[in-house]
Structures are given as C-alpha cells and as structure tokens.
Amino acid sequence: MDSRSWSAKWIWGGEEESPRNEWRCFRKTFELPEEKTLGAAWLHIAADSRYVLYVNGEQVGRGPVRSWREEQFYDSYEVRHLLHAGQRNVIAVHVLHFGVTNFYYILGRGGLLAELECEVTSGDATAAELKPLRVGSDDTWTTSRLQAQNPVSPRMSCQQGFADLYDARLWDERWITAGYREDGPGSTWEPAKVIGPPGIEPWKRLAPRDIPFLTEEKIYPSRIVSLRRVQAPAWSAVLDLRAAMMPDSIHHANPVSFVGYLAGELVLSEAGNVTFGFPAGRRTDNMWVDGRLCADWTGDLPERYCTLELAAGAHFVLIDVTSWDHGGAFHLAAHAEVPLEWRTPGGNGMQPAGAPPLVLIGPFDTTVHIDHQDPKPFRMDHPVYLKAAGAANMTELQEQLGSWVHPIPQALYSEEDVFGASVWTVEAEPHSIPSQLERAIMPTPEPAVLPLFGHGAGDCEIVIDVGRETSGFIGFEVEAEAGTVVDVYGLEYMRDDYRQHTYGLDNTIRYVCRQGRQRYLSPVRRGFRYMVLTVRKASTPVKLHEVYVNQSTYPVTNAGAFQCSDPLLNEIWNISRHTTRLCMEDTFVDCPSYEQVFWVGDSRNEALVNYYVFGSLDIVKRCLNLVPGSKDMSPLYIDQVPSGWSSVIPNWTFFWSIACLEYVEHTNDTDFAAKIWPEVRYTLEHYLQKLNADGLLDMRGWNLLDWAPIDQPNEGIVTHQNLMLVHALNKAAELARIAGGDDQDIERLLRAGRELAATINAHLWEEGKQAYLDCIHADGRRSDIFSMQTQVLAYLTGVACGDRRETIGSYLLSPPAAFVQIGSPFMSFFYYEALVDAGRYEQMLNDIRFNYGQMVRYDATTCWEMYPNFSENRANPDQLTRSHCHAWSAAPGYFLGQGILGVKRANPGWTRVLIEPQPCDLAWARGSVPLPQGGRIDVSWSVDGDMMNVRVAAPSSVEVEVRIPAGMREQVTLAVNG
Missing domain, CATH: 2.60.420.10 (Maltose phosphorylase, domain 3)
Incomplete structure (x- = not known):
C-alpha cells in the first residue's frame, strides 16, 4: 500500500475518457533558479495503460508494471543527474492507452499521474536549509495526441495491444526537449484536464513498484538472410470484427461468437482475373461474388485464396464472417493486374464518402463465452441471415435487409495492412545479397544502401537474423525521401524457403518517413528472431544506418551454470536459460511474441527453473501475490492474471497453490506463508464444493493439462485434475503448518486429500488396462483413452500406491504404445519429476536428449512450446511448434542442476x-x-x-x-x- 503523500492529480486530454489505441503526449516545463542547489530528486509516475518517461530529452524508463485496475502500481526514478539548475527543464511523458481489455490489462480510462519531488538547498554550505520542491501533474501541464501515430492500427492479438502505424511527417520528435515550442502553426497542444486526486476511480489504490526495473540493452543483428524484390497485393485491409459486431466486448477479453456478413462493391476498369485472399485465414467457406459462391480455394491453411475471372464494372462481394472470435485482426486482400477499387456505399444510413468501403450485415446472433471451448452452436437460422446470401448487389442488399446493414466504424478499419502485405507477396524475386548490405547490421559510420527496383517494379525486402530469439523494442535509423514506407514484421522461425508466419499475431510496424535522416524506436514490446524489413514507395535509394533491438527483460545475472561432458546437454541447458530470461518481464510470461501473458500454471515450473539458473525472488513473489486478485472474477481463481478473460483452468490454480509452498520452502519466508495461506485455503475450499456425490471433482472449466489429444473434456470428471487436487490439498496442509494455521484446518485438508485419493482409486482405475482412465464424461460414459499424462500424475502425486505404483512406474520407463504420449515440454516437467522420484535419471537424460535435441537440430535458441508429435500441435508439416520461445518448456534448466x-x-x-x-x-x-x-x-x-x-x-x-x-x-x- 502507498504511504507517500501526493500533490499531483490524475490528468488526461482529448474528448474521450478511454480512446481506442491512443498515444498521448504530456509536457511540463519548469525553471530551477541558478542560486539554488538540488539535493535528491525523485520522479514518481503511473499511467493507464503504459508510458515512456523522458526528462530533458533523455529516456528515463518505461512502465508501469501490470496490475489489477483497483490497485495501480507506480514507479519512482532518481533523476537528479538529468536536471539543470538555472535552466528551463521539461518532463515529457508518452502514454499509450489501449482502450480495450486484453490478457494483461483491464480497461480503466486514460490517465497520467506524475510528480517530481526535489530537495532544494539554500544558504551557505554550513547551514543549508532543505526545502521541498514539487512539480505534480495538473492543469498546468500540456497535452496532445501524438499525431504521427494512427490509432486505427490493428490489434496485435487477442492477448495484447496494438501494432504501430507511424507517419513521421506529422510530428516533431523534439517534443521531449526543453527548447520545443508548443505554440507553432497548427499546434495541437492544449492544457491537460484534471481527472482527480489519487484514490479516484478506477485507480482506487496506489502501490509502489514491487520489483526491479527491466533492462534495456541494445542488441545488433547477426546477419542478412535474404534479399527479394516483392510486390504486395493491389488492395488489402484489416479490421476488428469482434469490436464491430459486439461493441461492448472491449470491456472483457472473453471469447465471443457472432453470425453475420461483410459486404462491398469491387469495381474493375476492365475485365481481368481477380484473386481474393485471406492471408490470415478464412472465417467460413462462404464467399459470394455477384451471387456466385467461391468454390476453388487454394493456399495452405490458414491462408486461402480464390481467383475469379470478372468483367469490367461493379461486382458485389459478400463474405460470411460468422465466427468464434477471441480478438485480434481480420485480414482481407484482393489483387488483379487491372486497376481495381472498392466503391463506398452511400445513402440511407450506409457509409458516407471517405468512410470504409465495406459494410457489416448483422449480427444475427451473438454470444459471450467463458470457456476455452464452448460447445454452444451458432444460431444460423435467422431468416434475414438466410436471405442475405441471395442478394445480387448492394442496392438490393440495402433494400431487403434495411437496418441489419451497418457501417464499419472508422476506428476499426485500416488499409494499412502490413501483415497481409508481408504474408501475401504476389511477386517474390530473390536477389543475391551485396556485401555492402551487411552494413545494415553493423554500427559503422557508413550506411547500407537498399536496392531500388524502380517505380512500380516492386519493393525491397530484406530478412535480418538477430541471431537468437529476443524480446524488446525494435529501432532503426534511415535516410530517405518523405513518404517512403518502412515495414517491419517479426518472425520466430524460418528454414530454407519456409517462413512460419505469426498467424494470430500482427507483429508489425509501419513507419512513413519524413525527409532526411531519422530514427524510430517502437514503444511496443515484441518477441521475435527474424525481422522482415520491407521498403515501399521509395523514389530514391534508402540508406539504412542501423537496425537493432533494445532487449528488455527482468534484470538477472548468470548466477546459475551447468556444463558437462555432453555438448548437446550443454546447449540444451543454455537455450533453457535464455528462454527463461526472455519470459521474465514484470511477471513470468508464457512467451514474448504471441501473448506476453502471465499464465498462472506455467509460472510454477518457470519459478523452479529460475531458482536454479538466476535465483531471482521478487518476480516469483509478485506473481504469487497477483493471483488472488482474481477472486472477484472467480473464487476458483482465473488462469491468467491480471486479465479480462474469466477463464479457469483448475490445474493452474492447483499449480499456483503448490508454487506458494515451494517459494516458502525455497526462501523460508514464513511471513509470506502467513499472508498467502488464507488465499490458498479460500480457493481450495471452493474447489472442494465442486465434488460430486461420489466425492470426485466434477466441474465445467478449461480442464487442460497438455496439448496432446488426451481425453480432457470441459465438463465431467477429469482424472488428471482430480489427481492434482489431491496433491494441492497435501501441499496446502504443509503451507498451513508453516504459516501457523489452525490444526483443524490442516487435518481437514489432509483428510480431504486422503478421501479423494481413495475415491480416485475406486472409480478411475481400469483393471483390465491396468491404468487410470482419462475421464468420465458428463453423460457418464467412461473414457476409452489412456494417456501417459494421467499415469505420470498418478505416480507423482502418490495416488498410485502398492502394486499400482509399481505398474505405473514401469510405464515411466516403457510408455505403452497405445497410450497417448506426452505432447509438450510442459508435461515433460512433471514426467521428469516422476522419473527423479523413481530414481531413473538415465531415462530422463535420454528423453531430454531426444526431445530437446530436436529443437537444437532445427537451430533453436529457445525452447519450443510444443513437440511436433501430434497434428494438433501444428498447422502444416513444416510448422514444428506454435511458439518457439516458451518458458513452460525450460525444464532442463532445473533438472540438469537439481538432478544430474x-x-x-x-x-x-x-x-x-x-x-x-x-x-x-x-x-x-x-x-x-x-x-x-x-x-x-x-x-x-x-x-x-x-x-x-x-x-x-x-x-x-x-x-x-x-x-x-x-x-x-x-x-x-x-x-x-x-
């Protein structure tokens, strides 16, 4: 809880309390008299949603850490060395407000709170008098929307915020300096508006940052991989269908579904072939052009393309966008060798001139889902929905459907689609890499000159290998003509001609150059290894002076180490360490690219790895403390926090409760045990209320353990989570003992664990198979699927005992071929725990060599999220895993130190x-x-x-x-x- 006294006020600007994807700038200038000498100077700052802080033109830091809306964390920086006595000083803050809820932010409202607190001395040195000087945010500060940033940029993913669309011609980068003039021609600066004092809604409480600041270290790339002349499709667009169909969905991050259409008129000046493309995947198979259903789709999923021969004139396009939608961007493109354009519908409530040229029809059904997979079917029997498919043109559509036809809000639509243009290259011609181009990746005085292919001949694309996976902020310096476009797209994996596109993640930047030499450092965190940098609309050769990443992670030292006589194991340990580091931000995160989300269950294993490779404690404690903040969403605690997705994975809560004990055992922090024990007891008591008449955990939820095709339905009795509940109850009893809990509470937990274990053995063991079955479905049907995952947990939790334990122990060494095999390194962590418990270290080493050796073979610098063992794990044969950097997979970092x-x-x-x-x-x-x-x-x-x-x-x-x-x-x- 905050103990300091604030004189500053929360402030904001503009007309909207919570604008979508707004970058807003704030300034405060002040004088420090010459005759006074400064003592200590601290700048305290909080913002909704993120900020970058500057003092007198120097970047001070970024923040704040993620938090629950009611308890806003603030940061404090020592800034004495940046202040100038006797001169004009300026505090400048760049605030990025999301305006939508995601997996690491819950919608509040735009706001900035900042206060400079100085000690000023006067008089002689022997009798100095200390006087406080405060410069707090109020209506004397000025603000402007950062005009270069285009707020219609696409959502990066359902988990995250927004990609960059930045036009440097529209903004003066000197705004962070004291000499900048706010009153120039066309100035957009205005006095800030006071929201209220600290404690005002939605930020009810303030708390000082509870972990160290993240690093920011400049990393240069290692090589240029390729050079190509490329051409993007003639037209592409990206839109947020979720927010368009369900405007209230910005207040939560739950998945939704809707039934409806997208429609427009495409006009050709002459006859020709037109290819319609969905570079990130279709919504349905239903797309009509002039009433004709497109049937001949090409392209590897999720990319799909359909080519039609069309006459000159207008053509009515209708796309069924009925979908289950968690958020993110919808990409649509079209290409032809003849000129094409979309005609903006007008009149009778349709789009005004200059508005997005497509319209929405519907929605005819909308549903908000909580579970990861909700079986509720789409209601696609609405008579107007059925009628729309028969419309022949836009006029007929409007006449027949009337009020069901809606304009697309301008804020949700953009034709600046970097992802679509990067994925769908209608022409791609490789070129040899000139030696001078290598200068682009070196900090030398001489720039690289990018090839210019001539007006209309195509764009210049280079692929840059950073050398290993990284997480941070992309920067570059170029010299170009005004209007030249620089696109950057981050990838995790390439091999030969294959690029694993980040479907579901718009990992892109578009930067429009002003005249001359200029720098750009994106304020948006990204994870990647390869940068696809494409220069478009260049009229003269572009000079690339440097490209780099400001890698940003939790501050750690390589306190842990491991080497052995096997070089493969050494490399595996190294990639495990690097993976863990990249997945340490202000919390543990699952991956630095797709999500950047604190998944509660993942972090249990990540904490154990961290103990052995880095030894950091604050980040673990912070993660554990954040989880109970979700009790208002569910007493079972949600599986990723702080988040607007009200999703519960029971095992993730059980892993959290176990991690609380492991932290206490690791640190002997009994004060933490006393604080966290009531929160553990609270949720476990609510889980025990979910036991059925037989005494088994029987509940609806995202009943996940592994990505492999084990039988883990979202409703019914799932064996592995019953097993983990036993384990959690026993571990909670030990935590209660350390915390000084009531003896009756401890005995109640132990008794509940014993009874549940006995019930599992009575109902979930299949004698004929000599194994525990995966589940009993909600309709009473006993699963016919048996998995190694279930057997591993039966052994690890001690529920399998006597002859059954011996039998299961034999499966650890020789997994039956008919059983579902382990599908993720996350599950391997528990498998290795069981092998260590059984004393079978040779088996563990062999498994590490085989599975992690696959990663090393494919040039992995970090650990994969999945093994490429099942079709469920990949979209095509070349895709080895979804995420190539996932800390739930870094098990060797722990077991090689602890076990070997x-x-x-x-x-x-x-x-x-x-x-x-x-x-x-x-x-x-x-x-x-x-x-x-x-x-x-x-x-x-x-x-x-x-x-x-x-x-x-x-x-x-x-x-x-x-x-x-x-x-x-x-x-x-x-x-x-x-």
Whole structure:
C-alpha cells in the first residue's frame, strides 16, 4: 500500500475518457533558479495503460508494471543527474492507452499521474536549509495526441495491444526537449484536464513498484538472410470484427461468437482475373461474388485464396464472417493486374464518402463465452441471415435487409495492412545479397544502401537474423525521401524457403518517413528472431544506418551454470536459460511474441527453473501475490492474471497453490506463508464444493493439462485434475503448518486429500488396462483413452500406491504404445519429476536428449512450446511448434542442476544442502546454483572408473552433505566461497 503523500492529480486530454489505441503526449516545463542547489530528486509516475518517461530529452524508463485496475502500481526514478539548475527543464511523458481489455490489462480510462519531488538547498554550505520542491501533474501541464501515430492500427492479438502505424511527417520528435515550442502553426497542444486526486476511480489504490526495473540493452543483428524484390497485393485491409459486431466486448477479453456478413462493391476498369485472399485465414467457406459462391480455394491453411475471372464494372462481394472470435485482426486482400477499387456505399444510413468501403450485415446472433471451448452452436437460422446470401448487389442488399446493414466504424478499419502485405507477396524475386548490405547490421559510420527496383517494379525486402530469439523494442535509423514506407514484421522461425508466419499475431510496424535522416524506436514490446524489413514507395535509394533491438527483460545475472561432458546437454541447458530470461518481464510470461501473458500454471515450473539458473525472488513473489486478485472474477481463481478473460483452468490454480509452498520452502519466508495461506485455503475450499456425490471433482472449466489429444473434456470428471487436487490439498496442509494455521484446518485438508485419493482409486482405475482412465464424461460414459499424462500424475502425486505404483512406474520407463504420449515440454516437467522420484535419471537424460535435441537440430535458441508429435500441435508439416520461445518448456534448466549436478535443498531456506550427483553416462559435470540468501553453491564432479571426485564450494553458513551413487568410491573436497 502507498504511504507517500501526493500533490499531483490524475490528468488526461482529448474528448474521450478511454480512446481506442491512443498515444498521448504530456509536457511540463519548469525553471530551477541558478542560486539554488538540488539535493535528491525523485520522479514518481503511473499511467493507464503504459508510458515512456523522458526528462530533458533523455529516456528515463518505461512502465508501469501490470496490475489489477483497483490497485495501480507506480514507479519512482532518481533523476537528479538529468536536471539543470538555472535552466528551463521539461518532463515529457508518452502514454499509450489501449482502450480495450486484453490478457494483461483491464480497461480503466486514460490517465497520467506524475510528480517530481526535489530537495532544494539554500544558504551557505554550513547551514543549508532543505526545502521541498514539487512539480505534480495538473492543469498546468500540456497535452496532445501524438499525431504521427494512427490509432486505427490493428490489434496485435487477442492477448495484447496494438501494432504501430507511424507517419513521421506529422510530428516533431523534439517534443521531449526543453527548447520545443508548443505554440507553432497548427499546434495541437492544449492544457491537460484534471481527472482527480489519487484514490479516484478506477485507480482506487496506489502501490509502489514491487520489483526491479527491466533492462534495456541494445542488441545488433547477426546477419542478412535474404534479399527479394516483392510486390504486395493491389488492395488489402484489416479490421476488428469482434469490436464491430459486439461493441461492448472491449470491456472483457472473453471469447465471443457472432453470425453475420461483410459486404462491398469491387469495381474493375476492365475485365481481368481477380484473386481474393485471406492471408490470415478464412472465417467460413462462404464467399459470394455477384451471387456466385467461391468454390476453388487454394493456399495452405490458414491462408486461402480464390481467383475469379470478372468483367469490367461493379461486382458485389459478400463474405460470411460468422465466427468464434477471441480478438485480434481480420485480414482481407484482393489483387488483379487491372486497376481495381472498392466503391463506398452511400445513402440511407450506409457509409458516407471517405468512410470504409465495406459494410457489416448483422449480427444475427451473438454470444459471450467463458470457456476455452464452448460447445454452444451458432444460431444460423435467422431468416434475414438466410436471405442475405441471395442478394445480387448492394442496392438490393440495402433494400431487403434495411437496418441489419451497418457501417464499419472508422476506428476499426485500416488499409494499412502490413501483415497481409508481408504474408501475401504476389511477386517474390530473390536477389543475391551485396556485401555492402551487411552494413545494415553493423554500427559503422557508413550506411547500407537498399536496392531500388524502380517505380512500380516492386519493393525491397530484406530478412535480418538477430541471431537468437529476443524480446524488446525494435529501432532503426534511415535516410530517405518523405513518404517512403518502412515495414517491419517479426518472425520466430524460418528454414530454407519456409517462413512460419505469426498467424494470430500482427507483429508489425509501419513507419512513413519524413525527409532526411531519422530514427524510430517502437514503444511496443515484441518477441521475435527474424525481422522482415520491407521498403515501399521509395523514389530514391534508402540508406539504412542501423537496425537493432533494445532487449528488455527482468534484470538477472548468470548466477546459475551447468556444463558437462555432453555438448548437446550443454546447449540444451543454455537455450533453457535464455528462454527463461526472455519470459521474465514484470511477471513470468508464457512467451514474448504471441501473448506476453502471465499464465498462472506455467509460472510454477518457470519459478523452479529460475531458482536454479538466476535465483531471482521478487518476480516469483509478485506473481504469487497477483493471483488472488482474481477472486472477484472467480473464487476458483482465473488462469491468467491480471486479465479480462474469466477463464479457469483448475490445474493452474492447483499449480499456483503448490508454487506458494515451494517459494516458502525455497526462501523460508514464513511471513509470506502467513499472508498467502488464507488465499490458498479460500480457493481450495471452493474447489472442494465442486465434488460430486461420489466425492470426485466434477466441474465445467478449461480442464487442460497438455496439448496432446488426451481425453480432457470441459465438463465431467477429469482424472488428471482430480489427481492434482489431491496433491494441492497435501501441499496446502504443509503451507498451513508453516504459516501457523489452525490444526483443524490442516487435518481437514489432509483428510480431504486422503478421501479423494481413495475415491480416485475406486472409480478411475481400469483393471483390465491396468491404468487410470482419462475421464468420465458428463453423460457418464467412461473414457476409452489412456494417456501417459494421467499415469505420470498418478505416480507423482502418490495416488498410485502398492502394486499400482509399481505398474505405473514401469510405464515411466516403457510408455505403452497405445497410450497417448506426452505432447509438450510442459508435461515433460512433471514426467521428469516422476522419473527423479523413481530414481531413473538415465531415462530422463535420454528423453531430454531426444526431445530437446530436436529443437537444437532445427537451430533453436529457445525452447519450443510444443513437440511436433501430434497434428494438433501444428498447422502444416513444416510448422514444428506454435511458439518457439516458451518458458513452460525450460525444464532442463532445473533438472540438469537439481538432478544430474545433484544440488538439492535439504531444509527451508537452503541452510542445509544435499549434493547427490547422478553421472549416468557422463564423465564430468560442473556448475553453480544460486542461493536465496545470496551467494551460490559451486559443484564439480568427475568419474574415473568406480571413483567419483566431487568438489563443493559453499558459503560458510551453509551445511553441505555429499552422497555419491551406491557402489562408487568417493573423493570429496569441501571449500568455502563468498
């Protein structure tokens, strides 16, 4: 909770409280008299939704951290070194307001709160008098919408905010400096409007930032991959159908469905072939041109294209856009060798001149869904919906459908479609890469000159390899004629001629150049490895002085280390570490590209990896504390926070409760245990209310564990989450004990765990198969699917006991071919836990080598989200995984240190450590594990015949015990470090 006293007020500008995708600038100039000397100077700042802060032209920082709307975090910066006594000073803030709810932001309203707090000394040095000086946000600050930014840019994805559309001709980049004049010709600057003091809605509480600031380090690319002359389709557009069909959907991030059409008139000046394209996938198979249904679709899904021979004149196009829609952008394109244009409908409530040339019809049915997969079918029997498909032209459509025809709001439509133009290249001619082009990736005084193919001949596209996956802010410096367009599109994976396009993620920038030399640094975070940079509309050669990424992650050091005699395992450990780092922002996030979302269940495994490779604690504690903030959305806690999607994955809540105990055991932070225990008890009590008459967890939810095709319906009794509930109950009892909880509460949890385990064994074991079945469906049907996922959890949670445990243990070593196999590295984490529990380290190493070796083989620098084992995991044979950087997959970063190097915590807080090496087939290993109290454990071991040499260095405050494998002789050296 905030303890400081604010004089600043929340401020905003413009006419809308919560404008969609608005970049707004704020300035405050002030004088510091010459005769006064500054002491400490702190600038405190919060914004809705994100900000970039400058003082006297220097970037200070970015923020704030994600938070629940009611408790807004603020940042504090020491800025004394940036202030100038006796001169005019300026605080400048660039605020990015989303104006829509997503997976890491809940809609509030546009706002900025900022206050500079200085100590000013006067008098002589021996009797200095301290006087406070405050410069707080109020109506003396000025504001303007950042005119260069076009707010109609597309949503990047349902999880995130918006892509960049930036016209540098429309803005003076000197606005962040003290010498900038706000009163020039055509000025858009105005006094800021005061919203109210701290504590006003929607930001009821303020809290100081609870983790360190993120890094921002400049990374240059490693190589130019390719050079091509390309041509984009003649016309393309991108629109937000979700918001157009269901305007209220901006207030939540739940999936929706709607029934309706998109329509327009395409005009050809002469006859020719026209190809209609959906570069990011169709909504349905139904598209009509002049009443004729398009049938001959080409292209690999999700891209689809249809070519028709059309006469000169107007052609009526009707597209069925009936869809299940979670958010993001809808892309549509058309190309012909003859001139084409869309005619804007007019009159009778249709679009005015200059408005988007397409109209919406419907919606005829709308539904908001909560679950990930809701079985509710579309209602497509509305008589007007059925009638619309028979319309022959726009006039007839308007006459017959009347009020069902709506204009598309201008804010939801754009013909600046970088993604569509990058994915659908109607011409692509490769060229050899001239040596001078390599200068584009080097910080040299001499720029690279991009080839110019001539007016109308096509655009220049280069693909730049950053060298490895990265997460941060793309920047470049170019010299060009005014109006030249620079498009940037981030990819994660390429191989030979294959590009894995980021379907569902508009990972793009469009920058329109002003005259001369200029720089641009996008304020939007992106994850990628490859940059597709395309120069369009160039009248003279473009000079590219540099292109780079300001990589931004949670500040960590490489305190953890691992090396061994197997180079493949070393590389696997390295990519696990890099993956974890890129997925550490202001919380753990699932991936830096597609989502950037704090998924609650993922973070349990990510925390364990982090303990071994980085040792960071604040980020773990922050993640654990954020979860109960969702109790107003669901007492079961939602699976990604803070978020507007009211989705519940029961296992994710169970993993969170287990992670709370693991954090306490790792740190011995009993105060945290006492604080978090009531929140754990609260949600588990509500889960126990979901037990059916037989005593099994039987509920509707997103009952997920793995992406593989296991039987995990969203309704019914799912075995794996019953097993995890047992585990969560037992772990919660231990957390309660540490927290000083009531003995009756502890016994209640333990008893509930015992009873549920017995019920699982009574109802969910299939004697004939000698295995636990995956589920019992809501209609009572027993699943005929058996999976390794379910058996692994039965073993790991201890529910399988006696002969059943022995049987399941044999499956860990030789998975039955008829069982569904593990489909993601996330599930492998639990498999490896079970193997470690069984003492089968050789099996774990072999699995790591095989599955993670696949990644290394394909030049992975980070761990994949999925294994390419099932058709469910990929859209085509070349797609190896969806996300190529996913920290739920970084298991080797933990198990190679904990299992093979053998460094294990022996008591809460790591004051006692067990070193238990497992050489398997390795000749040697060495590494380090960071300690929560500071310092580290350094271990090295080698094997020579039956002799194991072990050296351990640890702080003097840590008690060390070494155990070597049975049958081996030992030579142990203990040393003190730090």
